Amino acid sequence: MPTSLRRVVTSHDERGRAVVTSDGPAPWSKVFEHTPGFASTLAWVTGAPPRLPFDGKDPTLDVKTFVPPAGESRFIIVTFPPDSVFARPDFDFAASAREQAEQSPGLVDLFEPDNPGMHTTPTVDYCIVLDGEIWLELDDGKTTHLKPHDVVIQNGTRHAWRNKGDKPVTMAFILMGASNRR
Numbered sequence: 001m002p003t004s005l006r007r008v009v010t011s012h013d014e015r016g017r018a019v020v021t022s023d024g025p026a027p028w029s030k031v032f033e034h035t036p037g038f039a040s041t042l043a044w045v046t047g048a049p050p051r052l053p054f055d056g057k058d059p060t061l062d063v064k065t066f067v068p069p070a071g072e073s074r075f076i077i078v079t080f081p082p083d084s085v086f087a088r089p090d091f092d093f094a095a096s097a098r099e100q101a102e103q104s105p106g107l108v109d110l111f112e113p114d115n116p117g118m119h120t121t122p123t124v125d126y127c128i129v130l131d132g133e134i135w136l137e138l139d140d141g142k143t144t145h146l147k148p149h150d151v152v153i154q155n156g157t158r159h160a161w162r163n164k165g166d167k168p169v170t171m172a173f174i175l176m177g178a179s180n181r182r
Contacts, residue, residue, distance in 0.1 A: 139158055
């Protein structure tokens with residue numbers, strides 16, 4: 001689960017040498033109580049443009065939205081439970097939605113109320129399947145089956161992630177805020 005994710009952050013010491021400035025769990029992590037098997041970790045963020053050298057202040061602590069504005073980025077690790085979790089008679093959709101809104105501010109606002117899981121973000125996303133199998137659903141219900149180490153480059157398209165299997169799936173997402181200029 002992502003909450004056991006070890007995050008190693010580097011920077012420079014006062015003499016300009018590379019050093020590890022933190023080594024441990026990312027502070028913005030959650031294993032969901034109301035959605036068994038669902039977990040999320042915001043591993044890192046950058047502003048526009050990213051600034052070097054790193055000043056030592058954890059940028060994840062001040063994030064207001066998981067959806068990065070143009071030029072910014074978010075690095076998120078997500079574990080998706082099997083879709084069957086959402087179909088259980090005891091599944092509490094309202095409690096799950098509250099947890100999701102708290103853990104992933106801004107992102108949940110982009111989900112379509114009439115099409116569970118479908119959403120569109122104004123971002124270019126690099127998506128990597130770390131463990132398990134998942135299906136990427138696009139318009140018209142068309143799906144693409146993905147396995148470990150498969151990579152999706154998501155260019156601001158409407159989509160959903162469907163775990164049709166019986167085991168959780170862990171993915172890494174790097175979201176890069178994009179402008180709508182052509």
